[in-house]
Amino acid sequence: MFREITRIDVPTTLLGGALLIGAKELPKQGFWYKNVTKFAKRFDDSVLPIAVGVVGIVIRQDTLRRMLVLGLMLAIKDAYAEAMKEPFVYATDASTIEIWGFDASKPVHVVIDGTEVAFTTRPATDANGYAKITLPTAMSAGLHTLVVWTEGSKAWAGPAVV
Amino acid sequence: MSIKLSPELLKLAKAIRQANAVHEILSKGELDDSDMRKLLKTIGIRDEHIDAIMEAKAKYEETGDPEPVIDAVAQAFGLPADELKKWVASIDIISAVLSLA
Numbered sequence: 115m116f117r118e119i120t121r122i123d124v125p126t127t128l129l130g131g132a133l134l135i136g137a138k139e140l141p142k143q144g145f146w147y148k149n150v151t152k153f154a155k156r157f158d159d160s161v162l163p164i165a166v167g168v169v170g171i172v173i174r175q176d177t178l179r180r181m182l183v184l185g186l187m188l189a190i191k192d193a194y195a196e197a198m199k200e201p202f203v204y205a206t207d208a209s210t211i212e213i214w215g216f217d218a219s220k221p222v223h224v225v226i227d228g229t230e231v232a233f234t235t236r237p238a239t240d241a242n243g244y245a246k247i248t249l250p251t252a253m254s255a256g257l258h259t260l261v262v263w264t265e266g267s268k269a270w271a272g273p274a275v276v
Numbered sequence: 277m278s279i280k281l282s283p284e285l286l287k288l289a290k291a292i293r294q295a296n297a298v299h300e301i302l303s304k305g306e307l308d309d310s311d312m313r314k315l316l317k318t319i320g321i322r323d324e325h326i327d328a329i330m331e332a333k334a335k336y337e338e339t340g341d342p343e344p345v346i347d348a349v350a351q352a353f354g355l356p357a358d359e360l361k362k363w364v365a366s367i368d369i370i371s372a373v374l375s376l377a
Contacts, residue, residue, distance in 0.1 A: 161353055161355065162355065162359075162360070162363060164319060164353070165349050165350065165352075165353040165355055165360055166360065166363050166364055166367060168316065168319070168321075168329070168349050168352075168353075169342065169345055169346055169349050169360070169364055171307065171312060171315060172312065172329060172332070172333045172336070172345050172349070173333075173336055173342045173345055177367055178364060178367055181367065182298065182302075183299075183302075186291070186294065186295040186298060186319075187295070189291045189294070189295070190288070190291045190292055190295055192291075193284070193287045193288040193290075193291040194288055196284045196287065196288070197282070197284035197285045197287065197288040199284070217282065217283070218283075266282060266283070267282040268282065
């Protein structure tokens with residue numbers, strides 16, 4: 115049986131991230147602290163600011179080395195957003211369901227009205243935890259109860275109306 | 277009873293652990309070579325890249341030219357050296373602009 119942890123006590127904002135790390139590298143009096151969110155938007159991910167920060171550490175350049183903190187905050191923010199992504203299921207039509215936010219690249223199990231669907235080839239999620247699943251038998255018109263889970267730790271249960 | 281953590285939560289826990297470990301090292305203030313190696317290791321840089329960065333650091337201390345350091349760091353992170361150079365050069369300008377905002 116799984117137990118999914120859906121919440122962890124981590125700040126969701128960049129400033130929260132700064133506080134988490136301690137943010138002593140961000141000068142209290144300075145613009146870096148006040149504008150860190152604005153500044154972070156210039157970066158698509160954490161790699162570049164971390165690399166710039168490492169250059170700053172090695173050549174002992176303070177402004178550059180502060181980028182390391184910004185990069186680490188972005189890494190936490192991205193990992194948090196990924197970890198908190200809730201699974202979601204939608205029945206596109208009577209024989210198709212789409213799923214989002216499940217374990218990446220894992221086999222998918224589908225239970226409809228208490229009976230597990232037997233697939234000839236079990237569907238699997240892609241690297242983003244998404245899958246479009248064609249059911250071997252279409253659902254009848256009306257309300258159905260779906261349980262979808264991936265061989266990892268994510269599961270979803272809810273209704274589908276056809 | 278054991279609790280199974282998803283790969284995403286493990287990644288988050290790793291990011292937090294790394295940040296805390298880096299903060300602890302940076303809190304020392306001035307870093308010597310051994311602190312610097314520890315920091316580079318903490319953020320996941322492989323040993324051979326750490327050696328190359330430290331070698332570049334020695335060159336920088338002799339010549340005052342940061343280019344070998346930027347090249348070595350770009351190599352370690354798999355980034356194009358030109359892009360990293362561009363950012364290193366522009367950070368001071370961006371900082372100055374933000375200070376006026």
